[in-house]
Amino acid sequence: MEYRITDRGAELTACDAFDLKNTFECGQCFRWDEAPDGSYSAVVRGRRVRLFRDGDIVVIEGAGEKDFDRLWKEYFDLDTDYEQLRCEMTELCPELSAAASRLNGIRILSQEPWEALCSFIISQNNNIPRIKGIVSRLCESFGEDIGGVYSFPPAQVLAEYEPEQLAPLRAGFRARYIIDAARKVSSGETDLEKMKTAPIEECRRELMKITGVGAKVAECTLLYGLHRMEAFPVDVWMKKALASDFAGVDPARLGRTAGIAQQYIFHYTRNT
DNA sequence: GCCCAGGTATAAA
DNA sequence: TTTATACATGGG
Numbered sequence: 001m002e003y004r005i006t007d008r009g010a011e012l013t014a015c016d017a018f019d020l021k022n023t024f025e026c027g028q029c030f031r032w033d034e035a036p037d038g039s040y041s042a043v044v045r046g047r048r049v050r051l052f053r054d055g056d057i058v059v060i061e062g063a064g065e066k067d068f069d070r071l072w073k074e075y076f077d078l079d080t081d082y083e084q085l086r087c088e089m090t091e092l093c094p095e096l097s098a099a100a101s102r103l104n105g106i107r108i109l110s111q112e113p114w115e116a117l118c119s120f121i122i123s124q125n126n127n128i129p130r131i132k133g134i135v136s137r138l139c140e141s142f143g144e145d146i147g148g149v150y151s152f153p154p155a156q157v158l159a160e161y162e163p164e165q166l167a168p169l170r171a172g173f174r175a176r177y178i179i180d181a182a183r184k185v186s187s188g189e190t191d192l193e194k195m196k197t198a199p200i201e202e203c204r205r206e207l208m209k210i211t212g213v214g215a216k217v218a219e220c221t222l223l224y225g226l227h228r229m230e231a232f233p234v235d236v237w238m239k240k241a242l243a244s245d246f247a248g249v250d251p252a253r254l255g256r257t258a259g260i261a262q263q264y265i266f267h268y269t270r271n272t
Numbered sequence: 273g274c275c276c277a278g279g280t281a282t283a284a285a
Numbered sequence: 286t287t288t289a290t291a292c293a294t295g296g297g
Contacts, residue, residue, distance in 0.1 A: 028278095124278080125276090125279050126278080129277095130277080131277090131278085173280095177280085211281080213280085214279060215279090215280095216279060216280085217279075217280085220278075235279075236277085236278075270278095
């Protein structure tokens with residue numbers, strides 16, 4: 001991805017492979033909000049960040065050279081050519097052509113591992129608006145105030161609390177899952193960093209030792225939090241899709257395009 | 273009021 | 286090993 005640093009921030013030039021709406025509203029993340037002007041804001045790794053499109057340029061507001069190289073390039077996965085990935089995907093699985101041609105510019109974000117794990121524990125048997133509400137209250141209650149917005153509370157912080165103390169979140173039965181995850185991650189019993197490179201089957205097994213983490217949450221953590229692109233989260237939507245419109249799609253054949261394929265199917269199914 | 277949401281733990285067959 | 290049900294809460 002070509003870019004330049006200006007007084008506005010980091011400007012991604014000729015950026016047609018980055019659709020803000022498709023990327024931030026495809027269900028992979030819960031902290032990005034659209035403003036009335038069409039820009040999107042979030043808190044990422046304890047920093048407030050705002051993105052907007054200006055013609056064929058995407059601006060990462062306020063990002064300097066240092067931030068860009070150390071943070072945003074990785075977070076937005078800017079070294080990956082998603083057009084190329086999409087071609088590879090349809091080559092491997094032609095059944096995905098329809099979804100791929102209807103949508104464009106979805107990118108898989110590199111969220112923080114703990115934030116992804118915790119967010120997707122909250123996501124189970126829940127709807128996106130309410131998931132966002134619970135995550136938001138989690139940050140306001142236990143995160144750090146960074147000037148009107150709040151960072152995502154580290155596992156080490158939440159590990160000190162009892163499930164009952166999460167009552168203000170109104171997370172319901174998920175409260176004890178969050179605490180169990182926080183304690184396992186905090187103690188090192190669950191080693192998320194190691195999962196960036198460890199064999200994926202081993203990672204799945206380790207994640208599922210956490211109470212409240214089943215196959216779906218483990219897969220989401222691997223894809224969205226650890227950027228394991230071969231992960232393929234299957235939920236109720238995906239089951240329906242794979243049983244009808246996308247019958248014949250085989251995750252095992254998709255290789256590193258499995259994650260993005262899943263995202264296209266999910267988004268396509270929800271919007272048609 | 274009713275249905276159900278990017279599921280999982282638990283019990284029963 | 287597979288199948289049924291409860292789970293907390295609130296958006297639509």
